[in-house]
Each structure stands twice: as C-alpha cells, then as structure tokens.
Amino acid sequence: MAVKKITPVYVEFIPDTIEEGKLYISEVYQTAIHKCCCGCGEEVVTPLSPVDWQLKKDMNSVSLRPSIGNWNYRCKSHYFITNNRVIWANRFTQRRIANIQTKDRFDKQNYIASKNKQEVNSLPDRDSWLLKLWRFIKSFFRN
Ligand SMILES: [Zn+2]
Structure with a gap:
C-alpha cells in the first residue's frame, strides 16, 4: 500500500x-x-x-x-x-539518475573541500605572528 x-x-x-x-x-x-x-x-x-x-x-x-x-x-x-x-x-530515467548521482558526488566533494579550507583558515597564523614579533624586536635596533 x-x-x-x-x-x-x-x-x-x-x-x-x-x-x-x-x-x-x-x-x-x-x-x-x-x-x-x-x-x-x-x-x-x-x-x-x-x-x-x-x-x-x-x-x-x-x-x-x-x-x-x-x-x-x-x-x-x-x-x-x-x-x-x-x-x-x-x-527518472536511468540516464537522469546517473547525472544526479554524479552531481551529488561533485557537490559533496566541493562541500568537503570548502569545509577543510575553512578549518585551515581558522588555524592561528603562527608565521605571521612570528613575523610581527621579529619586526617588533627589529624596531628596537633601528636607532
Ligand atoms: Zn519502494
């Protein structure tokens, strides 16, 4: 039913x-x-x-x-x-189904990729912090 x-x-x-x-x-x-x-x-x-x-x-x-x-x-x-x-x-026809499945996979990969990217971007930027410190120290020796 x-x-x-x-x-x-x-x-x-x-x-x-x-x-x-x-x-x-x-x-x-x-x-x-x-x-x-x-x-x-x-x-x-x-x-x-x-x-x-x-x-x-x-x-x-x-x-x-x-x-x-x-x-x-x-x-x-x-x-x-x-x-x-x-x-x-x-x-749906078999062909339409195949198209949708491909698109789904693609969307999912994009989603995961963008998520990973966000995580990388949100990590503290250690290098630039060191660079700032280095510039700060250097500024003492400028005169
Ligand atoms: Zn059914």
Whole structure:
C-alpha cells in the first residue's frame, strides 16, 4: 500500500522497528529514516546536511528537500515529502539518475573541500605572528 501521509517522529536514536508512514528524525545525529512510501518495505535513510537533505519544520508538519529518489531500490520510486504529504513525482530515467548521482558526488566533494579550507583558515597564523614579533624586536635596533 502506498503511503500518502507521513507523521514526523522525533527521536534521539533511530528505533529498530521502522513503522510505515512515519518519518523518524534524529536531530542529534542529523539523520532521518522512513520506509519507502510505495509500500515496498525498504528503509530509506536521508542524512540531514546542506548537501544531503534539508528538513523544514512547521508546527506539526515537516518537508524534506530535495525529493526522495529511491533509485537504488527495485521500486525506483520518486516522491516529495511536503507538509507531511507524500507527493509522487515522475520516475527518472536511468540516464537522469546517473547525472544526479554524479552531481551529488561533485557537490559533496566541493562541500568537503570548502569545509577543510575553512578549518585551515581558522588555524592561528603562527608565521605571521612570528613575523610581527621579529619586526617588533627589529624596531628596537633601528636607532
Ligand atoms: Zn519502494
């Protein structure tokens, strides 16, 4: 049975038994999981991060962006979760899927690269500190 509506369930740890029609969200571990809405029983894990999925929360409803594309499963279902509703989308062709997977990988690499760069930039700049000290010391000998 295809699921038309999901209920968000906020958890710390993902439970062992995933019930159909529920979206388990662990904000601590930044991940969400649900059973594929087509009813095939496959569990779909959606990591929550700027390059994976973004969770939009309203009062009692949630939306996940981008869409859920279960191309690794036999059902190949593709749908959006918008305000707790499951909105079915067109199936992608094999070629389209390959394109998206390539783009995802690319985005992820860029994201990781930019994160690493930020970390490097935020390290204290030891060399320039030494240089300043050296200039300071030198200034005493100028006269
Ligand atoms: Zn399915």
